[in-house]
Every structure is written in C-alpha cells, then in structure tokens.
Amino acid sequence: MTSTLAGVQREEPPAPPPGKDGAGGTGSTGSNGGTWRGLRRILLRAHFFAGVVIGPFLLVAAVTGLLYTVMPQVEQAVYRHELKVDPGSGRERAPLAEQIAAAEKSVPDGTLTEVRTGAGPDDSTRVVFEEPGLREGYTRTAFVNPYDREVLGTLETFGQWLPVRAWFDDLHRNLHLGDLGRNYSEIAASWLWVEVAGGLALWIGARRSRARLRRTLLPEPGAPAGRRRVRSWHGAVGLWAAAGLLGLSATGLTWSAYAGTTVDSLRSRFDSATPAVSTELPGTERRSAGGGGSERAGSERAGSDAAGFDGAVRAARGAGLGGVLEVTPPSGKGTAYTVKEDTRSWPVRQDSVAVDPDTGKVTATLRFDDYPVLAKLSRWGIDAHMGLLFGLPNQIALALLALALIAMILWGYRMWWLRRPGRAPAPGGWRHVPGKVLAPAAVAVALLAYWLPWFGIPLVLFLASDLALGAVRRRRAGDGGRDRTEVAA
Known part of the structure; x- marks a missing residue:
C-alpha cells in the first residue's frame, strides 16, 4: 500500500444512483458511507496514477538506496590501507602540525581547509585540501599515519565520503546527471508519502467493517492465486513499512533541490535553522x-x-x-x-x-x-536516512525498507496486469465527493503543490488527464444512450 500501485483494493463498484446515498452525479452526500465512497474513488485513482507514472522513479530510488546501505562496509574494505594503521605498543602520536606538514607535501597545490582526527588508535588522520580542477563539492584528502607521519595515500572525497561511497551517493541522489538528475529523486520523495498515506487509507478503510485484524496486518498466503493474493501481500507489507517510508520521504525532501529550499525557509522563519x-x-x-x-x-x-x-x-x-x-x-x-x-x-x-x-x-x-528542536530532528532524520544514526541496525532497517518498496512496486504492477481488461480505476471520482470535503481538500493540495513543485507538476498532469478521460467516457456513454434510443424507436 505504500507503494505504488493501482489495485490496492477491489475493482471499483458501480456508483449508486443519486438520492440513494448521495454518491451519484450531484456530487453531494448525506452519509459517511457516500463520502467515503467518493474519497475512495479519488484515492484509488491517485494511487493508480502515482503507481504507474511515479513507480519507476520510486523503483530507481529504492534500488540505488539499497546499494547505498552496504557502502560503509565496502568503504572500510576497499580503503583499509588509507583508513587503518598499526598503533603498536607504547607509540605516541605525532603533533598535528607535523602530520599536516607531511600532508601538505603530498598535495602541493592544495589549500588546507580541515583536519579530522581519527576515531580510535588505529585510525588515520585526515587532512583535507581544496585543489584546483576538482568537481564542485569535492576535496582532496590526505590520509596520514598519526604515529610516524607517513602519508598513506590521497583520495578525491565528497565531504566524508571516499570515492566508492561518493559514487553511489551521487547515483542515489541524481543518477550522475548533476542538477537535472536531482529532479528524479525529488519526484520520488515528493510522491512517496502520497502513496504511503493513500495506500494506508485504502487498505485499512476496506477492512474497517470486516472485523478481521489478521487479514489487515498479515498477507493471505492461502488466498486464491491471482490478484487477491498479490493484493494481500502488497497491502500488509505496506502497512508494516509505512512509518519507515514516511520517514524516508520526509528526510529525503529536506535536502532536495526545490522542496529543500522550502524546508530551509520554513525552519528559518520559525528560528529553527541549524x-x-x-x-x-x-x-x-x-x-x-x-x-x-x-x-x-x-x-x-x-x-x-x-x-x-x-x-x-x-x-x-x-x-x-x-x-x-x-x-x-x-x-x-x-x-x-x-x-x-x-x-x-x-x-x-x-x-x-x-x-x-x-x-x-x-x-x-x-x-x-x-539546538532548536527542528534542527535536532533534521540532524537525527538525515543521519537515520543515511544509515548512520544506529549503525548496523540502521543499515539493516533501511535495506528492509528498500526491499519492501521494491516488492510493493512489482506487486502493484502485477495487480495492474491481472486487472485486465479494465486496468485503470474509473476517472472523475472527485465529482462524487461532497463540496464541504472537496473544497478544503483542494486548498490543502494546492498549497502542497506550491511548496513541493515536483508534487504539484505531476499532479496537474494527472488532473488534466483525469478530466479529459472523464469527459471522453461521459461522451461515449451519451452517444451509446442515443444509439439505443434510436434503435428502440
């Protein structure tokens, strides 16, 4: 349900006629059931759209994020020579001034910007330089044995990340396409929470009257093969992964290109900048x-x-x-x-x-x-997103979330395929939502679209296509009615 695809629920039942429960063409309702029916149509349609159109963005983000989760161990293995030293017994550390002097000889064209001490007695000292010709945001780091001042090597680094992790970090953020590529990850982060929230509402809402908690919390391996069984896995796994995926969406937005600027301005306005x-x-x-x-x-x-x-x-x-x-x-x-x-x-x-x-x-x-509360939350959230906050358990949790998202996306596409021939929920569900619900919802969505542009742009495309398809469908239904009248005459 978090994820991406259409048929989290059963095929949409036909709308009741106007006056029965208010869910008909007038767009008004006098009962909660009619209101939920109209909202469910919108949620189902939006969930389907986001699953089909945004699903590939989420899939790429999940796969690259899964690869990134193992980078700390890969980095330690690949760069062990630069990162680790033999402290020996009774050896004293050389003064930082002498370590820096040795590093400066290995990077003669560099400008010293930072020195980073080792975490333990067997860790090297990092001496960081700006150097002409490096890519934006990258530096040259010399790794120095703190005991004998030997320069173990120099590497092009991105912040604290060594080349391998920096490469996968860049892949996850922008697919190595620079600023253009950052749009992909922002689209994924902007819509992941929409898929999660909409899927939760659809999954739990469909089961609120069944009094079967197990069927909500767990998949149905004994269900008949086909769409129902796939849907049970899609919904149950999504339910358990929802909190983690919402967290990834929120933290991913904090350093995105456009939404991140909005987040920074809001934090500054509330005096909560770092x-x-x-x-x-x-x-x-x-x-x-x-x-x-x-x-x-x-x-x-x-x-x-x-x-x-x-x-x-x-x-x-x-x-x-x-x-x-x-x-x-x-x-x-x-x-x-x-x-x-x-x-x-x-x-x-x-x-x-x-x-x-x-x-x-x-x-x-x-x-x-x-620190202000929001600054602390931002620090904790970003570190958790990168697998740093709780070490190995954090990495395992991120890997499980990535695998869950990948599985739900694939299950969603599978449900779409099994739904043939009517593969898409009917357009125009918003017409059956009462105005007192639709109006504030429209205002809230418009504000979100303004502050999160890569949520808003696909949303506009979705609404335009939904309106067009709804108009075509109504026209065909009208033509069919006229044809039947002429035959009867």
Missing part, C-alpha cells in the same frame, strides 16, 4: 597583525597563531568535546579555529567550540543540547 558557533574573536579591532602562522590555512590571519591545530584540539578536549573532531582553521583576520564533534551515531555528539589562535582559549561554545 546554528553555528561564532568564530568572531572578541576585541578584533584592537588586534594587530603579526607574523605568519606555523601552519598554512589558506588565508592571512591576525596574531601569531601560537595555538595552532594542536592547541585548538587541546582546548576543545578541555571543553568536553570527544570522539572524532573536525578542526577548521581561521577564515581570516580576527576569526577563530572551529572545532566540532562529528559523532553522528546515537547518542549524537555535535558540540562545537571556537578557539583563539593566539591564546588557545575557547571563545565561544555551542552545545547540541541547545
């Missing part, structure tokens, strides 16, 4: 420019930079930050180092501090506990 620690140093106007720093940061800085990266890390540890730390050098005169935790598994640790490059003192602190 905050950042202030890097402006106090009394900047009274600071005098001094000598160059001991480490290259890609921009001129005020003061002596006596603290350096090592001092910034010591100050951050003293302020309570732990785990993997991302250290960003000052961006210019009068600015501080930024040190941020990067533990995105549960419990999330995202505290950050600003450190004065001259004195090594913490000048500002931002705790994850102080």
